[in-house]
Amino acid sequence: MAWVRRNYRVPAKRGGRVLYTGCGRAEYGTIKSASNGRLNVQLDGVKHTMPFHPTWELSYIPDYPTPQEVPDGGR
Secondary structure, eight states: OHHHHHHHTOOOOTTOEEEEOOTTSOEEEEEEEEETTEEEEEETTOSSOEEEOTTSSEEEEOOOOOTTTSGGGGO
């Protein structure tokens, strides 16, 4: 995974959420692993992972802290 982050300059991490916009539709998924320069992503509603190129039609969804993670509930 570090190789993918370094070489493609993407914020990929295990458990990270992505939005795939290829094939004329948008689908959300979760990064499960990386191998051979590809990310293995499990799209929502699909039981298996599929390899995706880290920069092709993938948007990385940033992690936002939940109110429990922010001191004083974010106030």
